[in-house]
Amino acid sequence: MKFDLSEQQRIIVDTARRVGEDFGPDYWRKQDADKAFPREFWKAVCDAGLAGTLVPEEYGGSELGMFEKALIVETLAAAGGGATVGQLFMVGPIFGGLAIQRFGSTEMKKEYLPKIANGLIVAMALTEPDAGSNSLEIQTFAERDGNGWKLNGRKMWTTAMEAADKVLVIARTTKIQDAPKKTFGLSLFMIDVKRMGLEFSPIEKLGTNTLSSSNVFFDDVQIDGSELVGELDNGWRQLLDILNTERIAATASLVGTGELATRLGVAYANDRKVFGGKPISSYQGLQFPLAQAYVEIESARLMNYKAAWLFDNGRDHGAEANIAKLISARAAELATDRAMQMMGGMGYAKDSHVERLWRDARLFRIAPISEEMIYNFVAMQNLGMPRSY
């Protein structure tokens, strides 16, 4: 087992650091306040070749692995963006790029993969008002209509619709009551966001403000035959494959968040004196919580590298990716909360940046998969215990 980065990986990290430093915490503070998609940041990421690292060379990417992707996301998140950087790498490189790369037709690959490397945003619509953790119970239905389908239903929380050109929609193509098993009958379609019958409206939320999350309505939306991604009715397996890589991007951004919050907290505490001449960072009561956060962040980082390595070597990485996401979400929550506490009143001020990092990181104990569902998964898959629900 080797832990040293190769020369190429070091260059990638340096590139990400340089791009990240051009978009420090003040940039993100403004985007957050304006609820504005970070366009300039995403353009710089694409111009530096960091969005297309998973895309094969023949389609304009650099054909690197998930491990390199994790390094990039960690570095950009730690420079200022925090957890939202992980979401940015989901909407495009993963929901669009990986989905097409692994399951799309040759025509789709030719059309979309070069665009992914250049920054195409692709939202992903799975969750519905009555189907969140229980994704198999979605009701959005694509009914056969000539060569294509007619889509009806409703989605919730679909992120980045306002910035996206495309949306990967997960719909039933066989109703659950007609399916031989629940996992049969789901299909993936990549369609235009601007299409007759498709409407969406953003949901007011606590954080991750640079990427809106929307209610989406499909009313007789026409889908062309060529917009099916992968196999009809067998979308469930494909979807799990995509969602497990989404966890790796999320974890990398949470590791970066933890690093950044710790850095900001320590810098403040080294400087701040309250009683006498000693800085508050010399109090053990303030040191231990951040030291604990550091320990947890480093553990999450390692588990994420393992998940990425397994993915890059074509191996099952589901448990590792989910475990890493669980640890990193807690570690980032701890780091941001303790950094805020360490800053006293200043931690509550927008200028400190940790309040944004804290708001954004909190999401990841709930989404993209809740920690309870990860414990369910581990109990069944890793411990061989019966399904409890």
Ligand SMILES: Cc1cc2nc3c(=O)[nH]c(=O)nc-3n(C[C@H](O)[C@H](O)[C@H](O)COP(=O)(O)OP(=O)(O)OC[C@H]3O[C@@H](n4cnc5c(N)ncnc54)[C@H](O)[C@@H]3O)c2cc1C
């Ligand atoms: C800001 C934001 C962005 C999002 N972006 C997207 C997106 O882009 N695309 C998309 O499709 N979805 C998105 N989601 C949805 C997200 O994936 C879901 O919110 C998440 O999967 C949880 O589903 P739910 O909200 O329906 O909670 P529910 O499924 O209703 O669960 C509620 C609570 O019950 C617990 N629970 C449920 N079942 C069990 C069980 N069997 N055992 C123990 N506990 C259980 C859960 O862990 C949770 O704590 C987003 C959500 C948010 C908040």
